[in-house]
Amino acid sequence: xxHHKTLWxxxxxxxxxxxxxxxxxxxxxxxxxxxxxxxxxxxxxxxxLCFFFVLRRKRDGLR
Amino acid sequence: MLLLCITGxxxxxxxxxxDLLHSEVKAADIAPGTPHxxxxxxxxxxxxxxxxxxxxxxxxxxxDPNAILISVGPSITANPVNNRLVKMxxxxxxxxxxPDVTGxxxxxxxxxxxxxxxxxxxxxxxxxxxxxxxxxVISGVVVYAPSMRKLDFGAYRAHRPRxxxxxxxxxxxxxxxxxxxxxxxxxxVINTWxxxxxxxxxxxxxxxxxxxxxxxxxxxxxxxxxxxxxxxLHAVPGMTPSFVAFPGTTFxxxxxxxxxxxxxxxLTSRLLKPALIDAETGKLTDSRDMPWYISTxxxxxxxxxxxxxxxxxxxxxxxxDVLTIIVLGTGVYLWLRRRKAGAWIDHTIAQTxxxxxxxxxx
Numbered sequence: 001x002x003h004h005k006t007l008w009x010x011x012x013x014x015x016x017x018x019x020x021x022x023x024x025x026x027x028x029x030x031x032x033x034x035x036x037x038x039x040x041x042x043x044x045x046x047x048x049l050c051f052f053f054v055l056r057r058k059r060d061g062l063r
Numbered sequence: 064m065l066l067l068c069i070t071g072x073x074x075x076x077x078x079x080x081x082d083l084l085h086s087e088v089k090a091a092d093i094a095p096g097t098p099h100x101x102x103x104x105x106x107x108x109x110x111x112x113x114x115x116x117x118x119x120x121x122x123x124x125x126x127d128p129n130a131i132l133i134s135v136g137p138s139i140t141a142n143p144v145n146n147r148l149v150k151m152x153x154x155x156x157x158x159x160x161x162p163d164v165t166g167x168x169x170x171x172x173x174x175x176x177x178x179x180x181x182x183x184x185x186x187x188x189x190x191x192x193x194x195x196x197x198x199x200v201i202s203g204v205v206v207y208a209p210s211m212r213k214l215d216f217g218a219y220r221a222h223r224p225r226x227x228x229x230x231x232x233x234x235x236x237x238x239x240x241x242x243x244x245x246x247x248x249x250x251x252v253i254n255t256w257x258x259x260x261x262x263x264x265x266x267x268x269x270x271x272x273x274x275x276x277x278x279x280x281x282x283x284x285x286x287x288x289x290x291x292x293x294x295x296l297h298a299v300p301g302m303t304p305s306f307v308a309f310p311g312t313t314f315x316x317x318x319x320x321x322x323x324x325x326x327x328x329x330l331t332s333r334l335l336k337p338a339l340i341d342a343e344t345g346k347l348t349d350s351r352d353m354p355w356y357i358s359t360x361x362x363x364x365x366x367x368x369x370x371x372x373x374x375x376x377x378x379x380x381x382x383x384d385v386l387t388i389i390v391l392g393t394g395v396y397l398w399l400r401r402r403k404a405g406a407w408i409d410h411t412i413a414q415t416x417x418x419x420x421x422x423x424x425x
Contacts, residue, residue, distance in 0.1 A: 005211065005212055010207070010208050010212070010216075013217075014207075014216070014238040014239065014241065018242040021243055022242050022246075025242070025243070028329075028371050029329060029330055029333075029362070029365060029371055030330055031330075032329050035329075036372045036373055036376065040372065040375045040379065043379045043383070046239035046383075047379065047382050049235075049239055050235060050236050050386060053217035053218075053219050053235055054232065054235070056219075057219040057221035
């Protein structure tokens, strides 16, 4: 019998990314300087994760 | 939706693109703290170069403290959408340029992005499309759960046929970008309601503030613009002028200069507060904070444009936009395949997930 994931297991990681994105979207609005930096980091996270997961498997595929 | 994403992409960098494609007369760099030119003189200089035009708005350039823009139209009742922008040097009051922007690449993209050259109906139509976009994102989250029951977060099955790989890309990028796409999508929708919100403000708060002037027409001679701005700054201390709406324009009554002031922190600089100055006597009539629906509009604008966190944020905005286009593209592909082949696809996906060897390679 294959293990089926619960909703919590499916959505835990996306929710964390979502919450961080929201923090980033608001941070640059609230202040300048390091607030902007927080926003750059948190909004870069989903982008980097996309590339990470796709490229990781691509590389594995070549081996 | 694809149109919105694609035309939106160059708009993120509209300043940079305009700089690149069109030569621009720049205002000289002048040490901060140098006093501004007298606005009456500056206005007279601008109108001398634009005979037959009347001023609608005077705008302090947000991105260039050395420039002041004057929006002029053929008459005070003309639609300001067709206005020309005259750029003036803020400290000397000298005329800089009044380029025709309507043929520009960024202008065409902006029109396609906001109203498809169809005015308010076009705007509201695109707003409706934006709402459908948000609904599509939410429904995507709902179907994400069943398709990820057996997979780990971030799964990308590189050895499977294209339909499976694209499904994985669609799921992965889609779920990671949910927050950004919903925020940008919904703030875009709010922006399409700007004209409506402005109308409500005009017939609500603005009408209330100028009730005793209701039946008057635009005064023949206007009081000094420069002193009107000074009166406004004095009445609302600690704020910076953003723009002035001339009497008879959509942002003011027929008898007032509406001087719109903004705060000095990143957040409050997005919120405007009008001070209404009697255009005949030059005295303050009233100044109130704008209602919540206008404030919501102002706050939603930077969240849609991505112009509030320097160049790195703009670049991120562009990358996120490209990823959204990929999610849309793979989504359309998956939908078409599914429609054509019906249950066969589900069968294939189920089989290839179970089988070790891919059925086809491409």
